[in-house]
Amino acid sequence: xxxxxxxxxxxxxxxxxxxxxxxxxxxxxxxxxxxxxxxxxxxxxxxxxxxxxxxxxxxxxxxxxxxxxxxxxxxxxxxxxxxxxxxxxxxxxxxxxxxxxxxxxxxxxxxxxxxxxxxxxxxxxxxxxxxxxxxxxxxxxxxxxxxxxxxxxxxxxxxxxxxxxxxxxxxxxxxxxxxxxxxxxxxxxxxxxxxxxxxxxxxxxxxxxxxxxxxxxxxxxxxxxxxxxxxxxxxxxxxxxxxxxxxxxxxxxxxxxxxxxxxxxxxxxxxxxxxxxxxxxxxxxxxxxxxxxxxxxxxxxxxxxxxxxxxxxxxxxxxxxxxxxxxxxxxxxxxxxxxxxxxxxxxxxxxxxxxxxxxxxxxxxxxxxxxxxxxxxxxxxxxxxxxxxxxxxxxxxxxxxxxxxxxxxxxxxxxxxxxxxxxxxxxxxxxxxxxxxxxxxxxxxxxxxxxxxxxxxxxxxxxxxxxxxxxxxxxxxxxxxxxxxxxxxxxxxxxxxxxxxxxxxxxxxxxxxxxxxxxxxxxxxxxxxxxxxxxxxxxxxxxxxxxxxxxxxxxx
Amino acid sequence: xxxxxxxxxxxxxxxxxxxxxxxxxxxxxxxxxxxxxxxxxxxxxxxxxxxxxxxxxxxxxxxxxxxxxxxxxxxxxxxxxxxxxxxxxxxxxxxxxxxxxxxxxxxxxxxxxxxxxxxxxxxxxxxxxxxxxxxxxxxxxxxxxxxxxxxxxxxxxxxxxxxxxxxxxxxxxxxxxxxxxxxxxxxxxxxxxxxxxxxxxxx
Ligand SMILES: [Cu+2]
Numbered sequence: 001x002x003x004x005x006x007x008x009x010x011x012x013x014x015x016x017x018x019x020x021x022x023x024x025x026x027x028x029x030x031x032x033x034x035x036x037x038x039x040x041x042x043x044x045x046x047x048x049x050x051x052x053x054x055x056x057x058x059x060x061x062x063x064x065x066x067x068x069x070x071x072x073x074x075x076x077x078x079x080x081x082x083x084x085x086x087x088x089x090x091x092x093x094x095x096x097x098x099x100x101x102x103x104x105x106x107x108x109x110x111x112x113x114x115x116x117x118x119x120x121x122x123x124x125x126x127x128x129x130x131x132x133x134x135x136x137x138x139x140x141x142x143x144x145x146x147x148x149x150x151x152x153x154x155x156x157x158x159x160x161x162x163x164x165x166x167x168x169x170x171x172x173x174x175x176x177x178x179x180x181x182x183x184x185x186x187x188x189x190x191x192x193x194x195x196x197x198x199x200x201x202x203x204x205x206x207x208x209x210x211x212x213x214x215x216x217x218x219x220x221x222x223x224x225x226x227x228x229x230x231x232x233x234x235x236x237x238x239x240x241x242x243x244x245x246x247x248x249x250x251x252x253x254x255x256x257x258x259x260x261x262x263x264x265x266x267x268x269x270x271x272x273x274x275x276x277x278x279x280x281x282x283x284x285x286x287x288x289x290x291x292x293x294x295x296x297x298x299x300x301x302x303x304x305x306x307x308x309x310x311x312x313x314x315x316x317x318x319x320x321x322x323x324x325x326x327x328x329x330x331x332x333x334x335x336x337x338x339x340x341x342x343x344x345x346x347x348x349x350x351x352x353x354x355x356x357x358x359x360x361x362x363x364x365x366x367x368x369x370x371x372x373x374x375x376x377x378x379x380x381x382x383x384x385x386x387x388x389x390x391x392x393x394x395x396x397x398x399x400x401x402x403x404x405x406x407x408x409x410x411x412x413x414x415x416x417x418x419x420x421x422x423x424x425x426x427x428x429x430x431x432x433x434x435x436x437x438x439x440x441x442x443x444x445x446x447x448x449x450x451x452x453x454x455x456x457x458x459x460x461x462x463x464x465x466x467x468x469x470x471x472x473x474x475x476x477x478x479x480x481x482x483x484x485x486x487x488x489x490x491x492x493x494x495x496x497x498x499x500x501x502x503x504x505x506x507x508x509x510x511x512x513x514x515x516x517x518x519x520x521x522x523x524x525x526x527x528x529x530x531x532x533x534x535x536x537x538x539x540x541x542x543x544x545x546x547x548x549x550x551x552x553x554x555x556x
Numbered sequence: 557x558x559x560x561x562x563x564x565x566x567x568x569x570x571x572x573x574x575x576x577x578x579x580x581x582x583x584x585x586x587x588x589x590x591x592x593x594x595x596x597x598x599x600x601x602x603x604x605x606x607x608x609x610x611x612x613x614x615x616x617x618x619x620x621x622x623x624x625x626x627x628x629x630x631x632x633x634x635x636x637x638x639x640x641x642x643x644x645x646x647x648x649x650x651x652x653x654x655x656x657x658x659x660x661x662x663x664x665x666x667x668x669x670x671x672x673x674x675x676x677x678x679x680x681x682x683x684x685x686x687x688x689x690x691x692x693x694x695x696x697x698x699x700x701x702x703x704x705x706x707x708x709x710x711x712x713x714x715x716x717x718x719x720x721x722x723x724x725x726x727x728x729x730x731x732x733x734x735x736x737x738x739x740x741x742x743x744x745x746x747x748x749x750x751x752x753x754x755x756x757x758x759x
Contacts, residue, residue: 104582172593180586210589214597222604222697231686231693233604239612239690244604251600 020114022106023515024091025413027113031088032406034116038080041124043475045073050437050471053464058455066454067135068156072123074138075160078256079167080120082398086263087112087174089405090202092413094178096506097196099187099523101516104180108173115170119163126159134160137452139249142234142242146226153228161224168217175209178202187505187518189525189539196504196529197286201266204290205259211298212252212259219248243308250301257393258297261361262290264401265332268354271408272336274502275351276343279530282335289328296325306374307381315374322372326365333362348500349423353404356431360396364389367442382452385445391438395474400430403481410488411495415512418492422484429477436470494556497549503531503538508545510552587735591742598746601698605753608690617688623695624678625755631674632751635706638667639744642737649733654720661717664740668710675703698750705743712736 016026017033049069052060061069091109095102103109126133131150134140134157148155182203186195222233223245232238234245265286273280280286302310302318336358345351367389370376380386403426410418440463449460456464498507505525509517523539531538539545609615616622645660679699684692716732719725 105586108586172590176586176590176593179589180582184582184585210593211596214593214595215600218597218600218604222693225686225693225697229686231697232690233608233693233697238687239608239614240693241608241611244607247607248600248604 020110022102022110024095024103024106024109025513025515027109028088028091028093029413030113031084031091031116034120035081035085035088038076038084038120040478042073042076042081043478045069045076046471047475049073050468052454053456054468056456056458056461056464061454063454064132064135067137067452068127068133070452071134071137071140071160072127075123075134075164077394078138079164080116080123082260082394082402083167083171084116085402086205086260087171089263089267089402089409090174090178090206092409093198093506094181094202095185096412096509096513096517097199097504098182098185098190099505099518099525100181100185101519103177104185105177109177112170112173112177115166115173119166119170122159122166123163126156126163129154129156129159131155131157139246139253140164140223141249142223142226142245143236145223146235148227155227158224158227161220161227165217165220165224168213168220171209172213175206175213178206179210187522187525187539190505193284193287194525194528195287196266197269197280197283197290198263198266200287201262201269201290204294205262208255208259208262208294208297212255215248216252219245219252222248243305243310246305246308247301250304251298254301254304255294255297258293260398261393262293264357264398265290267401267405267408268336268358269332270504271350271354271404272339273530273532274408274500275346275348275354276340277346277532278339278343279528279532279534280335281338281341282331283528283530285331286335289331292328293325296321296328300325303372303377306377319372319374323369326369329365333358333365348407349418349420349427350404350408350500352424352427353400353407353430356427357397357400357404360392360400360434364392364397367392380445382450383445384441384449384451387451388438388441388445391434391441396434396438400434403427403430406485408500409506410485411499412506412509412511412513414489414492415495416488416492417495417499418488419484422480426477426480426484429473429480433470433473433477437467437474438470440464440467440470494553496553497546504529505539508539508542508549510549581731584731584735588738591738595742595746598701598749601694601701602749602753605694605698608694609757612690615691617684617691620684620688620691622758623755624681627674627678628751628755631671631678632747634667634674635671635744635747638664638671639741641667642740646733646737649726649730652726654726658717658720661713661720665710665713665717668706668713668740672703672706672710675699675706695754698754702743702746702750705739705746709736709740709743712739 016023017030021027021030048061049066052058052066052069058066091103094100129152131148131152131154134145134155136145136157140157140160145157148157182195182199222231225231226234226240232240234240234242236242269280269286300318300322302314303322306315306318367385371380371386371389407418407423410416444460444463444467447460447463449456449464495511497509497511499511500507505518505523506513508523523541523545525539527536527538529538537543641660642664645657645664648654648656648660679696684695686692686696712732713736716730716736719730719732
């Protein structure tokens with residue numbers, strides 16, 4: 001009756017990954033694969049940047065080219081790698097975790113995904129227009145971004161604004177879909193406080209997208225008009241205000257960091273219990289803290305503008321709100337430590353990535369508090385200290401969390417097991433590479449090395465050489481990852497439905513799940529998630545469902 | 557519930573609570589979420605306008621001494637009343653008086669079209685352009701962006717009007733009408749704020 005093996009969906013042809021599918025699981029993998037393509041592009045730019053910085057002189061690339069390199073590196077990594085890869089995870093995990101057959105609006109989902117290659121192409125195309133790519137940094141501050149020295153209408157900056165605006169539209173479409181799905185399509189019995197933390201954090205992150213992104217899109221639209229239509233919203237000579245753009249930009253782009261890190265908190269909260277064999281410590285507080293982070297995260301943006309000529313009261317206010325964020329974040333960190341405490345820890349690849357990511361996150365949190373402090377911030381503003389802090393958050397914590405998620409849920413969605421040896425090698429190279437790359441940026445920043453320069457004083461050489469070596473190690477770390485993904489997907493061992501012995505609705509589906517997930521037979525949830533060690537079933541008739549799955553696996 | 561009345565889809569058990577199966581109301585939920593998000597872009601434009609205006613030394617460009625408010629006031633009255641005619645239209649749809657619904661619906665559309673006409677007349681008589689400093693820029697940005705929403709609203713109403721002639725759809729509960737009406741009230745509220753900011757606020 002509850003047997004999901006009644007309708008054994010054929011695994012499906014690989015061709016559906018190249019077309020306009022409306023299946024969230026196909027779209028999820030499309031997102032992730034496209035994102036990693038752009039990750040390689042953005043990573044290549046990073047390799048050139050660190051290659052330039054390995055010597056004090058500006059000898060590898062031209063200075064203007066260098067400006068384009070860091071601008072495109074930042075833009076590609078954020079808008080074309082990290083948001084798409086997280087949307088990929090959302091697509092895979094949200095419907096399966098809440099027991100929905102698909103997203104609420106499957107066609108909207110398809111459209112949101114296919115916008116990614118469109119604006120990706122627009123952005124990459126800016127390398128080939130006569131003016132070259134945008135050179136004003138990933139934040140594109142006026143007046144620098146408005147200069148357009150080449151005089152062409154289709155300039156790199158023009159394509160940048162267009163790509164960012166399209167990325168915003170795609171993300172809004174995604175966010176409407178994710179939020180509606182979580183609100184309306186949960187399995188019977190899955191009350192709010194029986195929902196996995198990943199869904200809580202996805203809901204929080206997507207709410208931030210909905211509130212923040214329109215501000216950036218509006219601000220970018222005004223930038224576009226200034227650039228091509230001759231308006232003067234941000235041009236001081238016409239009565240405009242360049243700082244206004246900074247408000248629009250950071251009103252979104254600070255919360256954007258939480259859009260990135262909140263789902264990673266969700267991943268940590270899912271994985272630590274699995275690999276510690278203990279329930280998530282303080283589940284309710286971890287879930288609710290996500291929304292406290294949303295609330296606070298919307299009122300801290302001015303901390304990016306302490307040196308931009310804002311009023312002193314604003315500096316004080318935003319310093320305090322920024323520091324307050326440490327409270328809900330600290331709650332989560334202690335919850336994860338409490339979960340691991342006394343648990344039967346299994347150091348699998350995903351767990352290693354989680355522990356490494358958590359370590360890096362705590363470090364980034366400490367430098368974050370330093371940056372929130374107005375006097376420190378003014379001292380290190382626009383130095384490598386900021387770059388180091390940011391990369392610890394994004395690469396050290398977020399990307400490592402994303403790798404953890406990929407290894408953890410890989411068997412579920414491909415039906416194949418990834419190789420542990422290659423995975424652990426990938427972890428080792430990533431962890432050592434990230435720390436070697438980003439730790440030296442802190443002393444460099446404190447010594448006063450500015451960011452966005454291609455040449456520097458010889459006193460900065462030592463730390464720069466270390467950082468570059470770390471960067472190259474990170475470059476190498478991708479090789480075992482790609483090898484692992486491709487070879488295990490093609491000929492890895494067949495995955496059972498629950499290889500990690502995890503608790504969650506997605507683990508009660510076959511690996512890979514059929515197209516409509518549970519179909520008509522959505523199990524009724526009867527307890528909280530993460531019941532590790534209690535032996536308490538998650539859903540009604542759990543034993544029956546699992547027996548049917550094991551039987552189907554034995555006969556395939 | 558709506559789907560259980562369909563003869564071709566005999567769902568075995570109505571899935572309780574927050575289960576799936578009520579696709580129509582997903583649309584409405586999604587639309588409300590979208591509208592909330594859309595309101596932030598107006599909020600951004602409004603606050604940008606206020607910041608630029610408060611900081612300006614000479615807000616009005618040379619040769620311009622403020623905005624004429626009579627025509628926009630008429631427009632405001634028309635747009636606010638069109639929200640009322642829309643409520644009436646929805647009321648008659650609820651009573652299943654489809655022709656009265658269509659009548660008031662078309663009246664609402666006509667008022668929307670009149671609003672756009674009034675806006676066009678106002679624009680064509682102005683002595684400043686999009687590039688006339690931050691005053692001209694914000695004026696055309698705000699009224700233009702709002703006008704686009706009015707036009708979208710009229711298109712949505714046209715679509716719903718067309719759908720009301722397809723047999724059977726309205727009997728099953730038409731969420732599109734509800735969504736369109738929410739959108740129209742939203743456009744109306746935005747206009748009132750815009751009117752206050754642009755025309756009522758005097759230096
Ligand atoms: Cu920030």
